[in-house]
Amino acid sequence: MVRYEQNDSVRAAYGEKTLLQLSKALTKELGRGFSRSNLQNMRLLYLNYPICQTVSGKLSWSHYCELLSISDKKKRSFYEKEAVNAGWSVREMKRQIDSSLFERLLLSRSDANKEQVLALAEKGVDYTKPEDIIKDPYVFEFLGLPEEKPFLESDLEAALVRQIEDFLLELGRGFMLVGTQQRAL
Structure with a gap:
């Protein structure tokens, strides 16, 4: 439908009114879910995932609407695979995207790590060594600790306890909250 309507071009020549008219017709015939913005997202989904099998059945439509806002294919693939593997909700995935997890992982450590992150974007998580299951680096932006400089373990503990108390x-x-540290008997 998209290819036919656009005559194999990136954008249809006759403008935005078509989507509005199509939205009204589909809503009248089939019910809710065919707003103009939803139709635009459906079009984007088709253009980015032309083969249906590449779309995971483990993510919701809302996940894909968020993912479609990412233009870089490797970055999008990374977040898609991580969302599936980690079971991220849409809110958590959006938080990870907003905190630039992909970019931070690319910048951390070395060029070898960059290759690992790009491989992760292609094939997903591959647990071959025990250290593969440990998340690195950790992101604590929700604690309000300064990112520019290292912090003490006691600062981390105090910030986490404040979050738990809140x-x-x-x-x-x-x-x-009964206490923060208990001695073992």
């Missing part, structure tokens, strides 16, 4: 306060009555 979370427990949000839950309301009946929840409390």
